[in-house]
Structure formats: structure tokens, C-alpha cells
Amino acid sequence: MIAGRKLHRIVLVAIAAGVVAIVATRMRWDWLPDYYGILVAGIWKTLLILFSTVVLGFLCAVPLGLIQVTGPKPLALLCKGFCTVIRGTPLLLQLWLLYYGLGSLFPQIPEIRDSFLWPYLRQAWPYAVVALSMSFAGYEGEVMRGAFAGVPRGELEAARAYGMKPFTVLRRIWLPRALHRALPTLNGEIVLQLKSTPLVATITVIDVYAVISKVRQETYIVYEPMLLLALIYLCLTGILVLIFRYFENKIPAPEV
Amino acid sequence: MVDCLKKLFLVILMLTVSAGMVYAKPVRIGFSAEPYPPFYAPDASGNWTGWEIDIIKAVCEAANLDYVLAPTAWDGIIPALISRKIDMIMGSMSITEARLKSIDFSDKYYNTPTVVVGAKGLEFDATSEGLKGKIIGVQTATVHQAYASKHFPGAQIKEYQTQDEINQDLISGRIDATQADSLAIEAFLLSDEGKACCEFKGTVAEDLSILGPGVGVGLRKGDDELKARINAAIAAIRANGTYDRITKKYFSFNIYGK
């Protein structure tokens, strides 16, 4: 009997539905209508930070990885040093170093206030974007290094034999093959980047975590806002994973 | 018979002693884990010093309580009190109607005016028109945040977890002004960086419903016995001169208020 084999799953789903029903009715959700607007704005901000830092970080990661495989020794050492420092220190520390550390240097250089950059240096989001991008670049630089090093030499030699110039080899063979190898890892890393975004709330950027913190502090409710926050992140992660799985099915799997 | 009486006497003795020692376990006193001079600030050895730390010691001595300092993140300090991680809040928390919905307060133990402090180059005062278009920094979940949201609608309000972060951003020039307790911000203005960057801009208009009657000790609702002991202790140290002696060490004027 199919029902017998899947009975435990039905029971589990029923229990989960029961828990959700209890949570939805017996706990305090009266604060939701008041904060709905800024909650949506916070979610939007989170997604914006996620995608901008992923794109910027990846654009930096490609040269970081490439130089470590090909490039001149001193430059390669520099890139390796950058990746080691980024991967060896907590993201929170890097974020605070940029925001508070650089911020404490500003008063000592009065020319900065008159420059055109000042309106941007005053706000918090540029620091968040730079720190998260640098972090993503550091981790992905390592991944891309492995990807570039792992492309079979035979293909690169064949391309050279065809008379392609080095840049053409890079553009037509090396980069696409490396990207293809790195794709599954990159998908996982983007989900990890989503989990790094709440840290920007500590430097006054209003993402969804900052909004929920505000709700907690103004209403003194302990559980309900955090449960909603956990649910929001679960949904965001789930949507990201589904999108990646859809694209992975469209692209043929790389042969190792 | 004598044995029985002895045992009974022992039991009664123990009951009376334990009744007096309801808080034999030391009370945990919560305050924000950030430097907030001159009320409380950590020094290089990690010890906390300041006017409020001395008052805590005096009040607990007068109330006959063993205490332990428990620095707690400001944004979780009221939930920490409610969930019994700490037993009292003595971190310059103002008595307000909003907070009275969740917790109880003792009598006030100080009340100082609220002021606005801002960047030296800009000319403005502590009014709604003066602050229009300026960036003002306030600490989240404080009376200053509530006041600024209500009375300075034209200003861009940036919320921070601690006043210390706000001071740092004032020095860096990221914000134009802040609204804070006059004594806490005075300590900042006396520092080298504070003197260089900022100046006093004005006292804000009164608003008792938001700013409250003063700073009190935060207690759990229903903790009436502790509340009575703390109130008695506060009255005692004010009466016997301990309060004034401690205040003289830090300030040259009376900070109790009216």
C-alpha cells in the first residue's frame, strides 16, 4: 500500500500544517500592517545588494583567478595574498574596517569633503557594496583559479595550434570552459552571499534584517518578527535554488 | 520534646533568613555594551567605570543586594529583562509610556535636558526649520528617535545601534547633527575629536509624553518587591548624601532635575 509507505510523510506534513496554523493564529501579528511597507522595501534592498555585489565581485574574481594561473609572479602573489586575507578574516570585521576604519581617517584629509565623492562617502551603502563585493571576489577568485587551472591543456594547445592569439584563446576557449566548470560551485556561492547580506544592517543599511530589528526594538516582541525573518530567508533561498536548478537543466553538465 | 522545638526553631530561622534573602542569587544589572561616557564606559582592562556604575554600587549597597554587571546589546536589552537573562536595567533608560507597556520602572534617578549637537561649519538650531534637509543621527529605540521622527519631519533621520557610532559618524562628517542626552554628548564635545568637529546647537522643546520624566531603573512587571527595595535605596542615597558625593566626582551641577 502506497499510503503505508508514505504515511510518515503525510503525518509530518499534517504536523507542520498544524504548527503553522497555531503560529498564524495564536501569536501576535498585529504589527504587520504598520511595517508592511518598509518590510517590502527592505527585501528589495537585500536583493539589490545581493545581485550588485555578486556581479561586481564576479567581474573582479575572473582576473584574480586568471592572474594566479598565468600572470607574472609578483602580480599572482598579490592576488593570492588578497584572496588569502579576504578568506582568512571575518566579513563583519572587513565591513567594520571599511566603514569605521576609513571613516575615522576622513577628518584627517579635509580635501575629501570638497571632492565630488563626498555625498557617496557619507552614506553607508557604498561601503556595504564594496565590502561584500570584495568578499565575493576573494572567495570566487579561488574558485576561478581552480576552474582556469582545470581546463584541459589539450584544448588550449589546440587553440594555439589554430593560430589564435592569446586573447582570442581566452575569449573563445579558456574563459567559457572555466565558467562552465565553475557554474555549480558559483550557484552555491550566490546562496552563501545571500546569507552574508544581513551583516550590512550593522552599518545602518536598511535591509530586511534591519527592518525586523527595528520592529523588535519598537514593539518588544521577541519571536514573531524573527520567525517571519527566517521564513523570508527560507523563501528567498528556495527561489534562488529553484532558479539555478532550472538553468542547470538547460545547460549540459560539464564533463570532468 | 526539646529536640522537636530545636528543629522547629531552626526551620523558622531558615524561613526568615531565606525570606530576607529572596535575591540571594546576585541580581544581574543590564546596560548597553557600548562606551557611553560619562555614565559608563569600559577602560583598557575591560572594567566598566562611570557615574552610573558608581550609582549602581551605591543603590545595591543601600538595598542590600549582591549584584553583577551584565553588559547587553541595547537592541535586546528589554527582551533580555523580560526573559530573565537580566534582572534590572540601569543603562540611562528613560521612563516613557511606550516602555511602560512592557516593563516597569523605579522612581527616576536623574533627568537632564535633551540637546542637539551638530557640525561646526553649518548654522542651524534645534528646531524643525533649522534641521530641515539635514542628516540627523539618533540611537534606535530611544526617546531621541521617537522625538526626532515626530518633531523634525524635514530632516533625514539615520538610526544607529549606539550613541558611540553616531559620535564617530559626526567626526567623520557622515551626519550633520545628533539629538542626545546633554551630559552624554557633553562628554563627547569635551574630547579632542568632538571639539574639532562639532558644537552645541540648542536644547529641544519640551515634550513630556515622548521624553518622559527622567531616567529610571527598568524592572519586570510584577517584580514589586525589588521595585520597592530599589525605590527605598534611591531615596536613601539621595537623603544621606551619597548621591551628591558621587555626582560631584563627575559633574559640577545637580543632575537629578526637578
Next chain:
Amino acid sequence: MTSLELLALSPPGWGGLLLRGLVTSMTIAFGGYILGLAIGICGAFGKLYGGPVTRDLLACYTTIVRAIPELVLIVLLFYAGSDIVNHLLMFFGSPPIDINGLAAGIVVIGVVQGAYSTEVIRGAIKAVNPGQIEAGRAYGMGALLLLRRITLPAMLPFAIPGLSNLWLIATKDTALLAVVGFTELTMATRQAGGATKAYFLFFCTAGGLYLVVTLLSNAVIRVIERRACLGMPDVGHA
């Protein structure tokens, strides 16, 4: 005060406070990592050999913990965890206890690490040649003996890259405890910077300390990997 004076080990230098923060961080990281390993081994076995209910519950645990940001988990467990424990104690009539901050930090990091190490250990056990386990069973080895003599040693080479990565993550996740006000290295650095306004100096120093821990850990991991992977074909590191 010059930079060197600020960093001095005894007051008025802040170096001592930073080092104490580092010791606290490493204690929590170590305790959390060991707790995570213990949870991971139990979880992996539950997922591989347990009944359907155990498998579903463990799947929920690992999915939820791995999908929610560590910061949110730490705040949730820190505030809600002690609240639940105290409610349970009051329900049973005992007085509420107050949980040591260090213990709370270790439990929080341990629970988060447990979900990840469950997956790593499960993957490593699945990679073990099933023939070896069958041979052990054919010899009449009991379950515990099998675990001790065959499964654990055989899965170690496969598990080491993942587990070493988890150790590095544990050392860095302790920094997140600063957001709940717990005084470990990152929070101590913030306090020192706040008191002296020399933020840049202290944050760079803290970064240097974390880097030293990471580099030392990497060296130790390389030694362990060489010892454990004796005789195995080179997997080829990324």
C-alpha cells in the same frame, strides 16, 4: 598615544583586552566545532541508517539551518533559546537559571555547525567503499566495532576538506556574536576603537590576529591531511 602604546598588553594599552577577546573567540570556536562534529556524526548516521521519520526530521533541520543566515540563527538562538529553556524550567517548577554567555555562544555555533557537518560526514560515509563495510559485517563485527574500526577511519580522508573548511567557518562565525553584544575579539576591537577613536589601527590588528589563526589552522590541516590520506590517490585540490 602612539600605535605601539595603544596596543600594549597591559592598561592603558588595549592589547590585553584584544588578546582576551581572541582567547574567548577561539574557545567558542573550538567548543562549537566539537559540538557541531558530535551533532554531525549523529545526524549523518540518522540520515543514512535511521527510520523515515528520523530522516525527514534531520532533513528539515539541515535544510532550515543551512538556508537561514548565520546572523539570524545566532540572534534567534541567543534570545529565544534561553527564553525557551527558562520557560521549560519554570513549567517544571525549578527556578530560572541564567545561561553563561560562553556556553550560549558554544551551543549556538555548535547547532549551526551541526547542520553543515551532518552533510559533510554523510557525503564522506557514502563515499566509503561499501565492500569494506560488507566485509566487516561478514566478519561478524558489531555495529560499534564496525563504526570504530572501518567506517570512521575510512571516511576521514573524504571528510577532511569539508571539515577543515567548517573549522575555518567556525573561527569566523564567532565574530557574529559581536552583534548580540558578546565580548569576543571583534566586539573588543569595537570597544577599543570606540574608546580611543583609533578604529583603523585596532581593526587591522584584529584582522591580523584572525589571519594568524587561519594560517596556523591551514598548516595544521595540511599535516592532518597528509597523515590521513596516506596511500590514497591525490584528489587534486581546488
